[in-house]
Amino acid sequence: MEIALIVLGAIIVYSVATYFMQRKMVKTLTQEEFRAGYRKAQLIDVREPEEYAAGHILGARNIPLSQLRMRMKELRPDQPIYLYCQSGLRSGRAAQMLYRKGYRDLYHLKGGFKQWTGKVKKKN
Template sequence: MDIFTLILWGLLIGFIGFMLYRRLATPKYLTEFTPSEFRENYRKAQIIDVREPREYNGGHILGARNIPLSQMKQRLNEIRTDQPVYLYCQSGARSRQAARLLKKKHGHEDLNHLKKGFKRWDGKIKQKK
């Protein structure tokens, strides 16, 4: 292998590593809550389930609104900027992405999410019939 090929491989691996870190790391502006911490304060906030409608209909946190991550850009105006936002998804990855979008495109300050997502939720849920 020549030096040019080694440099290209290094850049590719570095780029992939950076993208994985960006997708999986919790940003500093996002507060991560355990289920019990989430439950303590979520009644004073907007609870947004960023999963797809079929996931939401299968069971969601009582009082949560469904704004899927795939529709978030088009529906940003539905989320108030003067109230805390509590986000969750199935595992936590999509809610981190939603928080990044809300911070960057809509200027939200009080952003929180459920650590490890709905799969760790042990509180009340509602299911659509």
């Protein structure tokens, strides 16, 4: 019982620390803020290719979180990077990964693609 409480406490501390670290690394934007700036930035959809094909924000490039480490060179560190995924979890992890590699101008969409009401493109 004691060990379970220690493990639970450690998980809670880790989750809270990760949340605050992520807030320092990446700015979470509302849909309106995101829409106002994404055309002047690198817009990256970090979902998997089949999710991207089912519908994505117009103008977004697909670099899945699972491939980001290998494809990081495709991103310019001197330009803002706007990230999104389905709900906001993967884009937050992507931002952490990019931040550790020296990228600083990072933003992600609050609520992710499932909250998006702007223009969407689907692959036929």
